Amino acid sequence: MNFLLTAAGVRNETQRDALRDMLGKPFGAANVVYVPTASVAEPGDHGWSVADMNRLYALGWQEFDILELNGLPRQLVLDRLLHADxxxxxxxxxxxxARSITGNDLADGFLEALRSRVCVGFSAGSMIFSRHLTGHSADVIGDTADLHVLGATDVQPPFGLFDWYLKPHLNSPDFPERDDAWAERIAARADFPIYFIDDETAVRVRDGEVDVISEGKWRLHP
Known part of the structure; x- marks a missing residue:
């Protein structure tokens, strides 16, 4: 499996080069499927989502699909995932x-698609692969409000692939509270490894090997 897990999408040359290398062919010869599901639960202006989609589209894909995980027949969703590179x-x-994946019985088919494709995550899309995506980690990180807005107190990790957790937007101007002191407070109470990454960084996973590519700043606890 090949993952490029970013905080803010593919936004710099280092990340674009890494994605092209993992893909093994030009963007113009590849199909991408864009899954916007996480964004619909966020209120307010979605200019950030439009900007991300436009930035990805501008890479010049052979085919650019947009796939919502809710409301469509399960097999149709899985077929469109399988159609993408x-x-x-x-x-x-x-x-x-995460609840859209588990609630629509997509986890096994989604995981099968991931085995032979490149997966790029943007923020929430990078966080769902950890086995530590739970109510406990919500308490540790301080994300319980994001659970409560869904009327929930717990969550089931849909994949549980990684023994570490990823927290994005370190020192981001869009999240001014996420400074080094914020990361240190979380790290002090965490009982699982956490990658804190800024918007110019990605955690790359290739066939089980993990490294970090960055034009910015990141830290790993512990």
Missing amino acids: VIYVAGGNHYHL
């Missing part, structure tokens, strides 16, 4: 995204 999972509410 790159599965791009967009940002928003990671708990809504």
Whole structure:
């Protein structure tokens, strides 16, 4: 499995080069499917989502599909995932995204599609692959409000692939509270490894090997 897990999408040359290398062919010869599900649970202006979609579209794909995970027949969703070379999972509410996958019985088929494709995550779309996506981690991170807005107190990790958790937007101007002190407070109470990454960083996973590519700043706890 190949993952490029970003905080804010594919937005710099290092990330674009990494994606092209993982894909093994030009963007113009590949199909991408964009999954916006996490974004619909977020209120307010969605200019950030439009900007991300436009940035990805501008890479010049052979085919650019948009796939909502809710409300469509299960097999139709899985067939469109299988049709893509790159599965791009967009940002928003990671708990809504996880519940959409488990609630629509998509986890096994989604996982099968991931085995032979490149998966790019943007924020929430990067967070759903950890086995630590739970009510406990929500308490540790301080994300319980994102669960409560869905009328929930717990969440089931849809995949449980990684033994570490990813928290995006370190030192982001869009999240001014997420500074180094914020990361240190979370790290002090966490009982699982966490990658804190800024908007110019990605965690790359290739056939089980994990590394970080960055034009910015990141930290791993512990």
